[in-house]
Amino acid sequence: MDNNGLSGLVKCENEGWLSIKTKLPTTKDDLELELSGYSLIAIHLSWMAQANVRNTIEEYAKRFNKFFIVFSGGITQNLLMNNRKRLNINVAYFYQQNLVEILSRFANNECAEPLLELLYGKSWRLSLLMQYRNIMWLGGNNEKEYELRTLISESGDDHPLSSDFIEKEIIKEIRNSKI
Amino acid sequence: MKVLVLHNNNLPEYLLFPSSLNEKGIDLSPHPFALPPTDVPDFDTFTCSELEFLKDNHYDLIILPYNLSETYTEFSGLRVAAHIRLTPEWNCLRTPILFLGPDNINEIMLFSPLCALLNSTNVFRSSVKEEERISNMIKKIYDLVPAKSQTNEEVMNSFEYQSLLQYLKTIPVPANYATHHSIANEWAIIRWKEMFLWKEGEEPSLPNEDFANMLYFKYLMCSAGQREHYGRKKKNQIPKSHILKNRRIVYIDDEANKGWAAILATILSGSGAELITYPFLDLQKSINKNDLIQDIIRFLDKDYEDNGCADCYIIDLRLHDEDFQETLKYSELSGHKIARYIVKKDKDKDNKRVGLNPYNQIVVFSASNKVWNLKEELLEIGASGYAMKESPEQNLSRDESYRGFNEFFNAIKAACNMSYLKEWYNELEQLQKKLGYSEDDLSLLYEFLSLIKIDNGKNRSELLRACVLTLYAFFETYIEREEFKLIGTELFKGSLSVGHWKRRVLFQTQKENSKRKKYIGVQCYKQPLLTVNPGWEDPDEKAKPSQIIIPLYLFYNILSDDLSDILQLVNERNKGAHEGICSFSIEQFKKVFNNVILPMLKKR
Incomplete structure (x- = not known):
């Protein structure tokens, strides 16, 4: 992500509606408890695979109808699924300049389709x-x-x-x- | 005519089930293509497994919608079609493809870079949906594109296919350098595998086939893979070398478990070398970079404690995700730091060893396509060789690939060939410890080691001459310091007589000019001699050769054959730089070090 974007995310974290986490619990209950406070979850694919929590998070996000983004450099085709609630996206598309803006509007209930907007911007x-x-x-x-x-x-x-x-x-x- | 219909229940109904089209001679084969709703796999991997059946079937036409996934403007049908065109094993490289949907190219191109595929030969599109019109269109396409019995190779060499590859240049390149790096690795593995025509059971097992499914990788394979193939009749042999016999080679590479370790072990074991691989786990790439470096250092230390230094260390430079940051300095790469540890030896404040041996041999083996000032950087690391894992962008011919492999093999051979230097360093270090030599006593020998280390076969005569001068200076100063005196036929150390001519040394001399005699041969006898052959004479106590050689024989018990080498060394030293190439060889230096210098130093 460019520096503007990164500083933007840090600013969002300071505003209190966004959390940037480098670690998450790996047991099912602890993980679900941790994620329960968020409406939108974005996780790097490698981290999920290595921590062996991919299925747990997939099921949790689906069960509680959360917006769920999986990003990775290895994703070859962006895929928006589950009625635009679930997005597989390449890092290059994920770390775009308007990520902060979209998340910010979503946090303020001004963006009903954050994943669609993340994928296609104004289109x-x-x-x-x-x-x-x-x-x-x-x-x-x-x-x-x-x-x-x-x-x-x-x-x-x-x-x-x-x-x-x-x-x-x-x-x-x-x-x-x-x- | 046989028509394959790929769909996600998103084409007109008469195409989804065996229908009236069959009565018109159109044999429809509908094939649902739907991503699973949960545990979504990688799209390319899914496509490859889903279309595997194409390998065993022939179709005259493939019909599909522009999109096969849930969100329409992903236009994933285009990606599937690109896979069909770039997978020779499916035998559909020129099979006509018909896209159905209401969209036009200008709209599609706003969302998909693969839109250019629609302009390529044998790709058709239509927005009509009526059965009759579609049926007529299918027949027209069948007439327009006659079946040709062409091999895949012929198709791939055709103008149409080369144009298609131009259109497919728009396939997005993997976003991050790490993925790109892995692609280069995978490419090189495939090339090497192909180069040696490893058959089933013969080839090393390569666990990771993911990249082979990636559309971009397939594109590279089809476009860069167009250069000529290895000679079909003659199999490229894995070279063997006696230099590698019983050598220990340590290998550190984040891609080792992706197939490289298996390939290198197969190649090196053929010559009797043993490959010891750092057990790299994928998870380690996500741990802290310093923790990874420390873990590799622990592995190296353990191997050193158990077995001593290896004969060669093969190292990739990028071992951690952070190494792929564009702005990172070369010296900050984890491989660079590991290399520096391997070629240093120091002590920390607790008097604990830090580093292994300054004369260790390192071969950098990297898929890096970064442009650095490699020569200088490798010198800074102290690497003795460099071999690049070839990448698809280089578009090397098979011959060039084979040459690249040979460069790698030769770099390892050269490194193993120089591994005696680390032993010499160990010997000198031990002597310093045990016999109390100071750094200063041995400084000329360390300088000699440093000179030999930079031997890369280039400017060899100059290098050898520098080695001759350094070793001569060592003998001269060492013997002078020991205060040997040759008086008449007696040798004294200080005021003590240490040898006399019961054992006799004779020199063969030759008159060089009116003033100087040149010493050209030396013979030692354990018994006094009654007669002396013509041309041979007792030593001249004032001549340099005898001042050095006599103590070596009488005090240090160096053998006659080895003294001849010392005499040649002295003669080389006395030769002017203009008198032709240096005739003292590396093998002679090895003999002098092992048979003269070490015994000499041990007798203190």
Whole structure:
């Protein structure tokens, strides 16, 4: 991480809503107790593997619906899963300049999709629009369509979004985007 | 025609199940490709295991969506297609690929660097989804791309495939240097394995195959691997050397357990050498760097206490994650610190030994592609050799690889060949302790050792001459200090007579010019001689050769054969620098040190 980013994280720690830990307990109960105070957990893959706690943390994060980021230099493809709650991300993408900003907004309840934003920055909405278009291209999937629509649509419309609207929004987002 | 459909339930339904397309002569094989919801594996590793079946099947066309994972704009379908193109074993290097989805290239390229793949030959895309149109498209592609019976090698050498590799230059390089370093390691292991055509059961076992699955690694293999292959008929032999017989070689490398230790042990054991490897665990990379260095030092100390110094130390320079920081100074690398420990010997405040032996031989073996002023840095460490684990970026031909291997092998041989220096140092150190020699008494010998240590085969005559001058100075000052006097046929030490001509030394002389005689031979006799052969004569008490050689024979009991070497040494010293190359050899220096200097020093 560049120095600005690192000093930013240290500043966040001083503000009291972020903890930077170099050690964690390795027994299941102690680990869960330690993690229970956090809404978002980010852990280096090697540390989890070496401490043999990968499964424990994976299960815990899923059970308690926590945002969970696994970062490592060895991750070859960023993968956002479990309804955007679980992210496998390469360190180069993780340690980006807007990490501090995203975490800060998340801590202040101003960022509902922190992992999506971490992955795509300003293009997070474009990503959802393209996903929505693909669902419609396949013939629609009611549950998924509804979930995405609530994130994309600003009007609160109760009907599926028209393909015209989607195309226009995609063009608009491409113009605004900077990945 | 056989069509493979890779999907994550995200293509039109008629492609997901055997359908009416079958009636149109299209034999569909749908294959679900879905990452497990928990314990998510590495995507490349998962792709490789999931598509392993391609090896045993033939398809005329592969259909897939742009994305196969949960988040659409990951466009992981492109990554899967890149794997298909970069895995020759799957035999789909030119099989047509058809992407289906509503997106256009401009949109995809905002999210995926692999978008360029869509421009390559035999890759098609379509946003239509109607069965009839897709069916027509499949048939058109089949007609457009006729099947060719080409070997993978032919395909890979084709213009189309080389263009594809250009498009795939966009495959992201691993983000951190440590991963990159490991890739270089893995690459070199594969090359060496291939170089010696190790067969099953014959090859050392290599535990880690992860990198072989990595898309970037495959890209490197396909692009850098295009240079000519080793001669098919003639197997490259692992060289053998008698120099390595019964040698102990210590190996310290964070990648040792990834296959290097097995490979080096196989190579070196062929010549009768023993490889002792520091048992590096992956976990150690995450412990404190100083703790790691201390642990390696404990390992070295234990080996030293049990067996003495090894004949050669092979060391990688980067042993800890922190060594990969871009701004780190060379001298701060953990391998550098370990090397410095190996070639020093000191005492701490508690009079405990710190370091091993200044004359230990180190070969640096690294996958580093960092540009340093290597020559100076290696000199600073005191390394006797350097061999680079080749990396894919170098794009070496097989011959160049083999030459690189030979450089490595020769560096180890040269190091083992010089390992006598550490023994000499030990001997001198012991003599200092036992017989009370001062540092000053032996300083010229230590200087001689330092000169021999820098012998790298270059400018050898100058180096040998410097060694001759240093050893001559040692004999001259040592004998002068011992106050030997040659008066007539008697040798005195101080005022005490220590030898006379019951034993007789004769010199063969030659007239050099009108004033000087040159001593060209020496013979010693245990009995008095009645007659002397022509050209031989008793020593001249004022001549330097006899002032040095007579005490060596009469007082130190040095044998006649060894005295001839000393005479040659004296003659070399008297030769001008302009009188041709130095004819005194390293082997003669070894003889002089072992047969003359050590017995001499022991008789105090």
